[in-house]
Amino acid sequence: MTGAALEVLDLAKRYAGRAVVDCLSFSVRPGTVFALLGPNGAGKTTTVEICEGFRSADAGEVHVLGLPPRDRSLRSRVGVMPQSGGAYPGLRAREMLRLVASFAAHPLPPDELLDRLGLGEVADTAYRRLSGGQQQRLSLALAVVGRPELVFLDEPTAGLDPQARRATWELVEALRSDGVTVVLTTHLLDEAERLADDVVILDAGRVVAAGTVAELTASGAAGQLRFLAPAGLDLGALLADLPAGCSATESPAGHYLVEGAVDPRLLATVATWCADRGVLARDLRVQTRTLEDVFLELTGPEPRA
Amino acid sequence: MTAWPPGALAPQPGAAPLPRMLRAQTRAELTLVLRNGEQVLLSLVIPLGLLVLLVTVPFVDVDGQERADFFVPGVLALAVMSTAFTGQAIGVGFERQYGVLKRLGATPLPRAVLLAAKTLAVLAVEVLQVMLICLTGLLLGWNPSGSAAAVVALVLLGTVAFSGLGLLLGGTLRGLTTLAAANLVWFVLLVLGGILFPLAAFGAAEPALSLLPSAALSSGLREVLTAGELPLQPLATLAVWAVGSLAAASRLFRWE
Incomplete structure (x- = not known):
């Protein structure tokens, strides 16, 4: 060039x-x-x-x-x-x-x-x-x-x-x-x-x-959506509402993590699902990857000399 | 501080005219020499102190010559050696170690201008040294004769030869190694190289020792200033050292 x-x-x-x-x-x-x-x-x-x-x-x-x-x-x-x-x-x-x-x-x-x-x-x-x-x-x-x-x-x-x-x-x-x-x-x-x-x-x-x-x-790995809500929500029901390929976990109790292609629709789905159950989702955060995530993924977590 | 105004850093590359670079670099080199206490000690205090001591206290036998007539040329040679060889070697050794030469290599300053600036700084210090040594010598009863042109030729050729050796040493060894080696060589040449003692004192070793650059410079200066003779052999010896040391330095010199 x-x-x-x-x-x-x-x-x-x-x-x-x-x-x-x-x-x-x-x-x-x-x-x-x-x-x-x-x-x-x-x-x-x-x-x-x-x-x-x-x-x-x-x-x-x-x-x-x-x-x-x-x-x-x-x-x-x-x-x-x-x-x-x-x-x-x-x-x-x-x-x-x-x-x-x-x-x-x-x-x-x-x-x-x-x-x-x-x-x-x-x-x-x-x-x-x-x-x-x-x-x-x-x-x-x-x-x-x-x-x-x-x-x-x-x-x-x-x-x-x-x-x-x-x-x-x-x-x-x-x-x-x-x-x-x-x-x-x-x-x-x-x-x-x-x-x-x-x-x-x-x-x-x-x-x-x-x-x-x-x-x-x-590029590469999917985004993450985290929120705080009362412990013990039925994640099976949430997954049924989410597009295929997403996962939902609770760890520790009350801390929820949804992983998948995070887009506005996914965010709306999660918010609606919570509203339908009368649950207030707090501290709802979309996490995209930082350069640090990319860097660590590519070069490994071990410190170099 | 407010933000950079737009356009303040817009590229406008270009090299300064060579005379401006030469002036700036020479001033920097001289500033560094005069600000460096050890260098002033080496270039001025030690030669002058030795001169006064050697002429006034008769602990070295000079074969019946006038003491000042023997020691003034020797101390002039010592001064040239201190500035052109030891000072240059130590300066260049540390400049390499500190990455100064590398940094200057990334600026528009050409290497030839850098070397010219170093040479001018050495010559400027030598002018000061020669004036002070001659003045002190005259006060001590020194009675010079001979051709001033031959003295200048010897000092210039000696400067080139010792600079070449200094650049060779400083351009190949680490800073502290250079410091040690340059001081050791300085001391050896002071004792064995015809400055402190007449070479005749070393007996059978005299012909070999007379080929040392310090011996050539001091005996050459002595021949002119005392006997008024044109010192052809010392000039030839110094020329060989100058060519050899510069050739070796230009092949082996490392900028880092």
Whole structure:
């Protein structure tokens, strides 16, 4: 596909004979936020670093803005936030940002960028004295200060407190509104769900699912409908009213769960059934799948190293 | 803070003109050197302290030469070695470890401009060192002669040779390993490399030791500044070190 901001085709990378990335293909539409989601060790950073030109692929093709990743002209068009580090420990936050800004033809105003990321008060603090979260935000600022067309953010909110995370999310959303393509890696599901237009879920270097957040959460398993009501309702009678393929259970007493294709008709059926029996259903909730459910289903519940 | 105004982040990519990048990077390199206490100690305090000590306290026998005439060229060589080799090696080793070079590699800054900035920062520190050492030497009764052009040629060639060695060391080992190795090499060259003791003190080892870069630089400076001779052999030795170390560094240097 031409016109993709980033195109990865059958990418493979092995370390010491072990496949870290295997037959990986995806493509990122310009001006969208794309998330590579996966547990630790899934191959996210390796993939991103190949796209950034830091590592070479063993097989496959990568086109960044239509060019090979190591094309020199990309250095001014692409912003990179590595997973950690990347600043002179002895330079102050403002000095470091101004330094990188001075490499760009039309940089963002460094002081404003620091303020907006909540770093105004530590602008004159040496990088090595910044907290981990402050270092992360400076790293983000360094990635965007040159006004790139495409930015790679490797775990941009790892270790951030909620306010800092919000500031980062706002920046990513503002980048998208202004037409910048954002490729980020994360193992935080709510982050991908909140920010990303498209998600690729990686596990052991392979794509296990891909699509928009809506597609991923809508596909596959059925929805759930939960409600509270007096214990001991006749679920056999309820099932008779429900379409085929639904199930109804009570566990613990008074907590009811209906599983099936949850649509407005199903919801109305359950509500009517309760009304007919003079039962007040409380706390009636429709639960659709979150990205987290999809993620756990695909990658298993075991924590990764 | 209010929301980002629309269009504030709209892409407008482009690289700055090379002179602006060079200026900014050189200023950053110099700031880092001057802000780093150990580096100032290594580049300025130790050479000046040694010079005063060696000239005023006669615990090293210099074969009947004027003490200042023997030690000023040696300390000049030490200063070049400290800045171009030890300082560069340690700086680059830690920059690699901290991911700074990787980060800079993802900006429009070309590698050649980065190396040029490092070189300019080294030369700027050396100018300061040479001025302070010569001034201190003159106060201690140093009586120089010879060609200034030959001195500049030796210092420049020595800087290239030691920078090559420093980049080779800092570009291949981890930060702390580099720190240890660079200081060890610095000390060995200080003692065995013709700076602290005349090479004649080492007897049969003298011809081999005279091929060390510190020996070539210090004996070359001594030949010019004391005897006024053109130091062809030291210049040739330094040229070989410069070519060899830069060739090895450019093959083996790792940016991460």
